[in-house]
Amino acid sequence: MDQWGGMQVLQFISNYPDKARTVVPIACTSSHSAQNIAFNELGRQAIASDHNWSEGKYLSNNTLPDKGLSVARMAAHITYLSKKGLQEKFGRKLQERDALKFGFDADFQIESYLRYQGSVFVDRFDANSYLYITRAMDYFDLVKQFDGNLSNAFKKTKAKFFIISFTSDWLYPTQENKDIVIALNAIGADVGFVEIKSDKGHDSFLLDVPDFLKTLKNFLDKSYLERK
């Protein structure tokens, strides 16, 4: 599971310590950093600034805050990718034109790409849901739930943990994943950890990163299937 899923995984095993045999939090954290909250707030403000949002009552007004939601998505999308990944894919390449147009259309491919990502997102995502889900992620704090000691969240479980992070993930960097590993090692839990090399940023978890897929498969084959 990635971040949003990762938080649910951590909360689940903490609430139901004997309901899972293996736990694999991928590219996640036990609580949002100020930077994470900042990016989420940017998205929420984009939605709230859309006139159509109407304090959340857009459905009864028969309007949709599409502009705000797509801007929120554009900002978030940047955080899922890495600088290097973006540079290699887009660089300063121009979008279907030979020269700059000196206007505010999408001159650069990256602009066009982000606009596209924003526009397809609004078809499948609800603006108010976006507000509530990002808020829930910001509020999530497993460390605080256990009085500042993350280890206590996992004290009752005998599950086998495997934590995976990605080198280019600056949204949920390796250190935050490692903090979970450290909390588990502190209580002698069964925990493995690997940082996968990838230029694809946080999104590595859902893209074709062969090293990642191979590692995950190997873990599940050995630790889940064989322990049945």
Place this chain on the structure above:
Amino acid sequence: MKTEYKIIVDIIEENARVLDVGCDDGTLMESLKNDKNIDARGIEISKDKVQTCVSKGLTVIEGNAEFDLKQFPNDSFDYVVLGQTLQAFVNPEIVIRELLRVGKKAIVTIPNFGHWKVRLNLLFKGTMPITESLPNDWYNTPNIHMCTIKDFVKFSKVIGFKIFKSLALTNKNISNINNYNLFYKNLFAELGIFLIEK
């Protein structure tokens, strides 16, 4: 299996809690599992090797012993194993102290730089020794803190840890090292294996 691993497996009793620092491809951890029913933990710096271990179903974390032993509480393990890597650390002193904090006992093996071939190599060629177990040039070797068996014994007195067992490995033959034969073992052993305690 490497004789070195066999000796280590022999030292450790069944069902003990073991951390293998620099566990490589998990060969030792597997033997501990098969022969001693031990669910060992490993820490390994190379991503590739961590992945190899995972594919064998072993519990390994990617990390550097110089920084990542901190996370383990005192006496988390009965034994901490450090196989032929002490010489690769920037600060072997801190690593030894950490091994003995995290583990009740530690098993440390060192490639012996006092071996006669190494000595002759330097004496006659006048260049930094390159041998089978130390195949790198001086400028690209990970082994930045080479020591001899004698050095390690001296080290134990300076740092203040006890050596419970010291074994020499020479051509797959195992022998005890003591105060009387230290000079010879330091000349002929390829590897020193030490069981140490605070």
